[in-house]
Amino acid sequence: MAKRIAIAGATGAVGTLVRQMLEDRNFPYETITFLASKRSAGSTIEFKGETHTIKLLEPDAFNDIDIVIGSTPDDVAAMFVPWAVERGCIVVDESGYHRMLDHVPLVVPEVNADAIADHKGIIASPNCSTTQMVVAMKPIHDAAKIKRVIVSTYQATSGAGVKGQQDLTDGSRAFLEEKEHDYQAFSHPIAFNVIPQIGSHKADGYTSEELKMVYETRKIFGDDSIQVCPTCVRVPVSNCHSETILLETERPVSPEEARKLFEDAEGITVVDDLDGGIYPMPNNSDDLDDVFVGRIRKDISCENGLTFWCVSDNLRKGAATNAVQIAELLVSDKYSACGTSN
Amino acid sequence: MAKRIAIAGATGAVGTLVRQMLEDRNFPYETITFLASKRSAGSTIEFKGETHTIKLLEPDAFNDIDIVIGSTPDDVAAMFVPWAVERGCIVVDESGYHRMLDHVPLVVPEVNADAIADHKGIIASPNCSTTQMVVAMKPIHDAAKIKRVIVSTYQATSGAGVKGQQDLTDGSRAFLEEKEHDYQAFSHPIAFNVIPQIGSHKADGYTSEELKMVYETRKIFGDDSIQVCPTCVRVPVSNCHSETILLETERPVSPEEARKLFEDAEGITVVDDLDGGIYPMPNNSDDLDDVFVGRIRKDISCENGLTFWCVSDNLRKGAATNAVQIAELLVSDKYSACGTSN
Structure with missing residues (x-):
C-alpha cells in the first residue's frame, strides 16, 4: 500500500x-x-x-x-x-x-x-557491524543454535561518516607527500595505521561499538543466552566492513553444511574459493546490498566451532x-x- | 665469548x-x-x-x-x-x-x-605472526596454562618484503590519482583494501601462514595440547603486525592479574588506557623491539577467557x-x- x-x-x-x-x-x-x-x-x-x-x-x-x-x-x-x-x-x-x-x-x-x-x-x-554479522549468523543459528560468537572487525572509515572517508584520503595523501594532516574524525592517524578503538569506553574494557555487537545481537535473535566477544578495529579502508567470525554451536556444523546453509539464506552470497584466491574483500563488496561470506572452515580449536570471513557495505546493508x-x-x-x- | x-x-x-x-x-x-x-x-x-x-x-x-x-x-x-x-x-x-x-x-x-x-x-x-603471539602468551601460559587461542591478524605489507611495502605506497598513490597500479607482491590490490589470505591454501581451508601459527606455537611451548584457530589478514599498513588474541586458560585470569603478568614479563610492554585513547598501534610500535599489549579485558563470552590486542614490529621482533x-x-x-x- x-x-x-x-x-x-x-x-x-x-x-x-x-x-x-x-x-x-x-x-x-x-x-x-x-x-x-x-x-x-x-x-x-x-x-x-x-x-x-x-x-x-x-x-x-x-x-x-x-x-x-x-x-x-x-x-x-x-x-x-x-x-x-x-x-x-x-x-x-x-x-x-x-x-x-x-x-x-x-x-x-x-x-x-x-x-x-x-x-x-x-x-x-x-549498528552496521551487528547487521552483517546477524545476517551471517541466522542460517547457522536456525540449524544448530549458536551459543558463542568471537568476532574481530576490520571497519571502514565511512562508518565515521563523510569526514572519516575524507580523513583517510587526505591523511594518506599527506603521508605520501611527507606532510602533516590534522585528523577530523579520528583521534589517531588512520592512514597506513589501524586503530583498535571504535566508540568510547563503555564498560569492563569494551567500547560502545563492541557492546552494541553483544546486546543488539541478543535482542535481534531474542536470545540472551548468545555469548559474544567482540573486538572492533578501524582499518584504512574507505567503505565496507570486514569481520572474522567464529561461531560455537550446540552441535557441530561442517563447512560443507555451512556453505549450503549460507547459499540458501536470504541476503547472503558465498564467495569462497581459497585455491583460486577468491573471497570477499572491501574492493569487491562495495556498493552491493548483500552480506558476503568466504573462508568458510572448521574451527580447528573446538569440536563445535565454525569460522569464516564476512564483508558487507556498511553504508548499504549496514x-x-x-x-x-x-x-x-x-x-x-x-x-x-x-x-x-x- | x-x-x-x-x-x-x-x-x-x-x-x-x-x-x-x-x-x-x-x-x-x-x-x-x-x-x-x-x-x-x-x-x-x-x-x-x-x-x-x-x-x-x-x-x-x-x-x-x-x-x-x-x-x-x-x-x-x-x-x-x-x-x-x-x-x-x-x-x-x-x-x-x-x-x-x-x-x-x-x-x-x-x-x-x-x-x-x-x-x-x-x-x-x-614466523613473525607467531613470534609476537607466543611472547604475549608466555606469562599467561606459565600462570594458568593456555588451552585454546583464537587469533585474527592485521598484518603489514613489510611481511611480503620490500616489494610489499612498495606495492602499498605505489598502489595508494595510484589509487588517489585514479590511476592503475600493477601489484607485484599481492594478487589483489592492497591499497585501501584488506586481503584475507596470507600464504597458500595448505589444508582444510587454512593458509600456510595460519597453520604456521598453529604448529609453531605448539613446538615453541612443547605442548601439542594447545589449540589454535587463526585467521591471517593483510591490511594496508607498511610495517608492524597487529593481532586480536583470545586465550582460554585452565583457570580464570582476571584482567588485573594479566596486566601484572604482562608487565613483569620479558619483552612485553603494556600500553593500555582505553579512557585515554592509549593502546599499541602500528604507528607507535614501529622500529621498536618489544611486543606491545593493550585492550586487556575479560572475554565476556567465556568464564576462563582473556582477550587483548597485540602489536609488534614484524621486521624486528618478528x-x-x-x-x-x-x-x-x-x-x-x-x-x-x-x-x-x-
Whole structure:
C-alpha cells in the first residue's frame, strides 16, 4: 500500500543512499518529503526526474506523513522521532538512540522481520557491524543454535561518516607527500595505521561499538543466552566492513553444511574459493546490498566451532538497505495495517 | 665469548636490520662477514665505521665462520644452511625451511631459550605472526596454562618484503590519482583494501601462514595440547603486525592479574588506557623491539577467557631482533660451548 514517505537526514551520506535506493527499487509512495537541518533546508534535489525542495526538520514537518526513514545521528533522532511518533508516523530509525528500548523492535528483515508487527511507532535498524554479522549468523543459528560468537572487525572509515572517508584520503595523501594532516574524525592517524578503538569506553574494557555487537545481537535473535566477544578495529579502508567470525554451536556444523546453509539464506552470497584466491574483500563488496561470506572452515580449536570471513557495505546493508527493506515491509500487505495511527 | 660471525642475506630488508642491530647492541665478534647473492656480492657496506665488501653466498664462504644469521627466503636457506652446517657453523635461520624439523629447535628467547642447547647446528626463528603471539602468551601460559587461542591478524605489507611495502605506497598513490597500479607482491590490490589470505591454501581451508601459527606455537611451548584457530589478514599498513588474541586458560585470569603478568614479563610492554585513547598501534610500535599489549579485558563470552590486542614490529621482533637475541645467547657464557664444532 502506497504511503506518504519522508526521509529525515536526506542529504547525509546514508540519506543520499536511501534516496537512491528508493528510486532504484521503485519504492511505492503517495508523496515523498525530504527533511534536513537548517544547513540543507531550502536547497533542492532531483528524485525520479522531479525537483524537490528540502524541508526543515521541525515538528510540523511530520503532519501529513505515514512512514519516516531516519538517517540522522543519535542526538537528532532523539529530537525528531518523538515529533513524528506524536503525529502518528512510523519511524524507521537508523540511529543508535532507540535500539535498546524495550518497546522498540530492532529489525534485520532476513533475521526477525516478524518483530516489526510489535512496533509502537518506532522500528530501529541495528549498528552496521551487528547487521552483517546477524545476517551471517541466522542460517547457522536456525540449524544448530549458536551459543558463542568471537568476532574481530576490520571497519571502514565511512562508518565515521563523510569526514572519516575524507580523513583517510587526505591523511594518506599527506603521508605520501611527507606532510602533516590534522585528523577530523579520528583521534589517531588512520592512514597506513589501524586503530583498535571504535566508540568510547563503555564498560569492563569494551567500547560502545563492541557492546552494541553483544546486546543488539541478543535482542535481534531474542536470545540472551548468545555469548559474544567482540573486538572492533578501524582499518584504512574507505567503505565496507570486514569481520572474522567464529561461531560455537550446540552441535557441530561442517563447512560443507555451512556453505549450503549460507547459499540458501536470504541476503547472503558465498564467495569462497581459497585455491583460486577468491573471497570477499572491501574492493569487491562495495556498493552491493548483500552480506558476503568466504573462508568458510572448521574451527580447528573446538569440536563445535565454525569460522569464516564476512564483508558487507556498511553504508548499504549496514544502514540504508536495511532501513529501506524495513520500510518495504511496512508498505507490504502483511504489515501495512500495523501503523499506530491506522 | 666472541665468535666469527656471518650474515647471510645481509642486504635484504631484514638483513639490513640485523646489521644495524648488531651495531647498536654492540654484539661481540672476532670477525664479521656479510654474504649475499650474486646481485649484491662485490658491493660494499659500512659497519662500525669500516667498509666491508659483501662476499658471495657459496659453500666455502663458511670455512672460517662460527655463527651464521640467515635472513634469506626459504629456497636460499635450503641451499646454504647445509653448506654452513657441514663446515661446523651454527646457523640461526629466520626462514621457514627448517622450523618444523624434529632436530631443529624453534626458539623465541623469552619463551624457550633453553631449547637452544639441543641444537644440531641449526636453530630456527619462528614466523613473525607467531613470534609476537607466543611472547604475549608466555606469562599467561606459565600462570594458568593456555588451552585454546583464537587469533585474527592485521598484518603489514613489510611481511611480503620490500616489494610489499612498495606495492602499498605505489598502489595508494595510484589509487588517489585514479590511476592503475600493477601489484607485484599481492594478487589483489592492497591499497585501501584488506586481503584475507596470507600464504597458500595448505589444508582444510587454512593458509600456510595460519597453520604456521598453529604448529609453531605448539613446538615453541612443547605442548601439542594447545589449540589454535587463526585467521591471517593483510591490511594496508607498511610495517608492524597487529593481532586480536583470545586465550582460554585452565583457570580464570582476571584482567588485573594479566596486566601484572604482562608487565613483569620479558619483552612485553603494556600500553593500555582505553579512557585515554592509549593502546599499541602500528604507528607507535614501529622500529621498536618489544611486543606491545593493550585492550586487556575479560572475554565476556567465556568464564576462563582473556582477550587483548597485540602489536609488534614484524621486521624486528618478528625477524631480526629474535635472530640477534638467539645469536647473543649463543655467544653468552651459558651456550658458547654448544656449537657442533666446538
